Amino acid sequence: MDRLSDRIKRLGYSQTFVMSNKAREMRAQGIDVISLTLGEPDFDVPDNIKQAAHEAIDQNYSHYSPVTGFIELREAIVHKLKRDNGLTYQPNQICVSNGAKQAILNVLAALLNDGDEVILPAPFWVSYDEMVKMMGGTSVIINTSYTNDFKITAEQLQEAITPRTKAILYSSPCNPSGSYYTYDELKSLAAVIAKHPHVTVISDEIYEYINYETSTRSIAAFPEIYEQVAVINGMSKGFAMTGWRIGYSACPEWLAKACDKVQGQMTSGANTVAQRASITALQTDPSKYRFMIDEFKKRRDLFYELTKEIPGFKVLLPKAAFYLFPDVSFYIGKTLDGQKIENADDLSMFLLENAQVGSVGGVSFGNPECLRFSYAASEENLREAMKRIKDCLSRVEIA
């Protein structure tokens, strides 16, 4: 359509939504599809958070809040960052947004001039590359693989930095791989970043609570680069509040002010009722919500064991988040029942059509050899999904 801007024409659709929509269409045609495409907790919002939202409505929190969020919420975020991450921030360094997604966009909008480079360690969350494009930047991808737990090294980072690098953007814990950087790994990355004061780290920590090992670390904890880091987090994953759309950034003051400016022109701020409820969520002892993580851990263990059994899949036990990201390179370049498989997206489509199981191919995550499955699904569906895939791949003619 000619009237569309070049900027919009450059943008792609999220492959996650493409696959989940396709699964939905098949279901509407009466096909029994198990969709393991979407990354959202399948729990209800905990009752005390819902109660706080009811109270906020009754107390008429129905007007605009300050652009960067209610001061009580920003104070609760400051408290959380201290309690859980050992980080010191002031409320004027916090910007509450419509989800972590907008928090990332604000920071990119604040930092990027046309043609500026943003380093994305692959695999990355599908939206990062598109957000960089939307803001006029260019992504510089650093590849990783199954063999190194999908993590970059300090040397790789050093090699990727140029005078045009404005930011490095990654999630730890990572969607899609479920890996996260350890203290020592972050320390060595921080040492590189400290040598390049023109680079900002955008550290997406949205999966912080969905973690089955020791607690994760934030790179902002290294004082030598504190001024270079924007921490991103939010309510979506740890509190099962995806639809409530509350996320935030914690930045140096100059960057927080710029996010305020962007957001003031874009959305005027986040939903007030959801903000009030988020205060309660953050002030509650995190152990109250632990039951969700315990449940995810059970499913992870089960799903990992089931996935290991699939012929041609190489899989690591993810340490966090709720995804499995098996390497399926065995199938790439082969034909399955006469259908050519060029990359993991082709395999994902093949499995949707022939095993009726929805996954997301790794191309838009920057890793075309892997498939992403979300195990935020019932145990019954996880068992059935892997049974179908195993049966399907054992039956097909591979050439």
Ligand SMILES: Cc1ncc(COP(=O)(O)O)c(C=O)c1O
């Ligand atoms: C790595 C990562 N960051 C950010 C988000 C978006 O979070 P929100 O729902 O708070 O916008 C997601 C959602 O899938 C994600 O996987």
